Amino acid sequence: MAEIGKLNTLRVVKEVDFGLYLDGGEHGEILLPKRYVPENAKPEDILEVFIYLDSEDRIIATTETPHIMLGEFACLKAVAVSSMGAFLDWGLMKDLFVPFREQKLKMEEGRWYIVTVYLDSETKRLVASAKIEKFLDNIPPDYEAGQEVDLLIVGETDLGFNAIINNQHLGVIYKNEIFQPLRKGERIKGYIKKIREDEKIDLLLQKPGYAKVDDISMKIVNVLKSHDGYLPVTDKSDPDTIYELFGVSKKTYKKAIGALFKFRLIDIEDKGIRLK
Structure with missing residues (x-):
C-alpha cells in the first residue's frame, strides 16, 4: 500500500491528459500530475514517487524528492508566517506547515529551524514540528561502541554540539573532541563513543582511535x-x-x-x- 510521506514504488494504471494515475492500493488511484511525469512513461510502468496531500487535501504523487520525509529530521527555512502558523520550504510546490503549537518559539520568515515531519492523526496531513525532543529517544538505543551513524547537527551547547542520530536519538559531541567547524543543519557521519547508564549517547566525529x-x-x-x-x-x-x-x-x-x-x-x- 502507498504510504503518505514516504517514497513509494507504484504501478502506472492509466494515462490521462493531465497526468498518470498510479495504483495506490487502499488509497485508490493516485494522480501524478503531468508536470512530474517522466518522459515516455506509460501504463504498467513502475515509478518511484513521493506521496502527500495537495492544497485541497487530495492524495497526490510527485517524482520530486523533498528535503525531509515522514519521521525524518532536517534544517528547513521558514518562507512565510501566517495567523495559523509558519510554512517551510521542503523542496515541493506546497510548503510544509508548522502549527503554532509545534513551534518552540514563534518562527520568523527567513530563519532556519530543525524540524521533524509527522502525520496528523485527525487531518492525515503531513505537518512539521520544531519540538523535536518528543520524537526522539522513544526506543532504547541499540548501538555498539565504534558504530558508524548518520548525524544531523542540532546546535551548540555548553558541552559541545547536540546531534540527531539516525533519525532516532539525540547525542552529544564534546567540544574537546571536535577538530572541525560544525554548523546547525549539517549532515555528517559520526561514531558512537559510548552509551551511558542513563542511555545518553556520547559521539565522536572520527573513528575510535583518533581520540x-x-x-x-x-x-x-x-x-x-x-x-x-x-x-x-x-x-x-x-x-x-x-x-x-x-x-x-x-x-x-x-x-x-x-x-x-x-x-x-x-x-x-x-x-x-x-x-x-
Missing part, C-alpha cells in the same frame, strides 16, 4: 579529508611545502604522521600519505 592523537595530528587528518584522503607529501618533502599545508615544522609533521601511522589511521606510501 588518542593530538591536535596537530588531527589537523593533518582534516587536511587529508579535504583532499580526498591523499596528499603527495612525505617526510622527505620540502619544509616550506609542509608548513604551507599544515602550519607546522617538518620535525613536528614527522612526529605527527608517526603517531597516525602507529594508531593505524594512515598509510605512509612512497610518494605520499593516505587515510585508511
Whole structure:
C-alpha cells in the first residue's frame, strides 16, 4: 500500500491528459500530475514517487524528492508566517506547515529551524514540528561502541554540539573532541563513543582511535579529508611545502604522521600519505 510521506514504488494504471494515475492500493488511484511525469512513461510502468496531500487535501504523487520525509529530521527555512502558523520550504510546490503549537518559539520568515515531519492523526496531513525532543529517544538505543551513524547537527551547547542520530536519538559531541567547524543543519557521519547508564549517547566525529592523537595530528587528518584522503607529501618533502599545508615544522609533521601511522589511521606510501 502507498504510504503518505514516504517514497513509494507504484504501478502506472492509466494515462490521462493531465497526468498518470498510479495504483495506490487502499488509497485508490493516485494522480501524478503531468508536470512530474517522466518522459515516455506509460501504463504498467513502475515509478518511484513521493506521496502527500495537495492544497485541497487530495492524495497526490510527485517524482520530486523533498528535503525531509515522514519521521525524518532536517534544517528547513521558514518562507512565510501566517495567523495559523509558519510554512517551510521542503523542496515541493506546497510548503510544509508548522502549527503554532509545534513551534518552540514563534518562527520568523527567513530563519532556519530543525524540524521533524509527522502525520496528523485527525487531518492525515503531513505537518512539521520544531519540538523535536518528543520524537526522539522513544526506543532504547541499540548501538555498539565504534558504530558508524548518520548525524544531523542540532546546535551548540555548553558541552559541545547536540546531534540527531539516525533519525532516532539525540547525542552529544564534546567540544574537546571536535577538530572541525560544525554548523546547525549539517549532515555528517559520526561514531558512537559510548552509551551511558542513563542511555545518553556520547559521539565522536572520527573513528575510535583518533581520540588518542593530538591536535596537530588531527589537523593533518582534516587536511587529508579535504583532499580526498591523499596528499603527495612525505617526510622527505620540502619544509616550506609542509608548513604551507599544515602550519607546522617538518620535525613536528614527522612526529605527527608517526603517531597516525602507529594508531593505524594512515598509510605512509612512497610518494605520499593516505587515510585508511
